[in-house]
Amino acid sequence: MLPVRPVPELTAHLGFWLRMVSNHVSQAFATKLAGREVTVAEWCFLRALYGKAPTPPSRLAEEMGMTRGAITKLADRLIAKSLVTRKASDDDGRAQTLALTERGTAIVPDLAALADRNDAEFFDCLAPDERETLERLLKSLAQRSQMTAIPVK
Template sequence: MSNISDLTTHMGYWLRLASNAVSQEFARKVTAEGVTVAEWACMRSMYDEDAMSPSALAEKMGMTKSAISKLADRLVEKSLIERTSNPDDKRGQSLRLTKEGRRKIPRLAKLADQNDAENFAVLTAKERASLDRILRAFAERHGLTGTPID
């Protein structure tokens, strides 16, 4: 026998198992609404703003401008966001949710809330609070600030 650890001895294994279950269920729900998880995260990041430059959105989400550009292209194609000229910078663009995009946000947010409630209902309130505290501390201590999209 070898001294190689089993997969299940690693916390990362259990985090990934739980994350995959929660994320895949949420992906099924938002896909039924015509968007991907990444598109939902992008739209939600824009929701509290009137308009944003692609670079500001990239910074807010912790993504590259190239990745934001690809997401924006897909959302423009779906008529959920629009690109407009930036009046302060003739070469720059602003991204803005369309009326349809803004209308979708509450429904998608409700799906996110329901997904959390359904998946974490197996935990007690105290366990949920502890898990939330531990995961936030982990992210903070590792400087994790990007929006998880996959």
């Protein structure tokens, strides 16, 4: 029989706690969005287009850190929901642009309010300085590891 080496408990790992909190926060938000028939990925897409002129899918893919194929799939779903339009670019008829419809533009502030409420449910228990510290630390970790893609899952 091999000697058994001591192994730390799962809860001894910071990543365990980070994932636990992240999963709960994300799932609660996904549930809220599902009531509006929008996924987290679709919300991120809508927010990325909000307030912008018609945008080429390639630029959106770059900004969101996603593949063009993923952007196309999301766009197709949102077009089917009448939240996004796709049309030929004014500058180059072969190129396409994506833009929010009136309905898409109108829904973004409501979805942002859901995101704010979700944050409040989980993080209002923190003192303002604790929340600022948590945000600063998470942003610092993301920056150091060059995490730039928008987390949509």
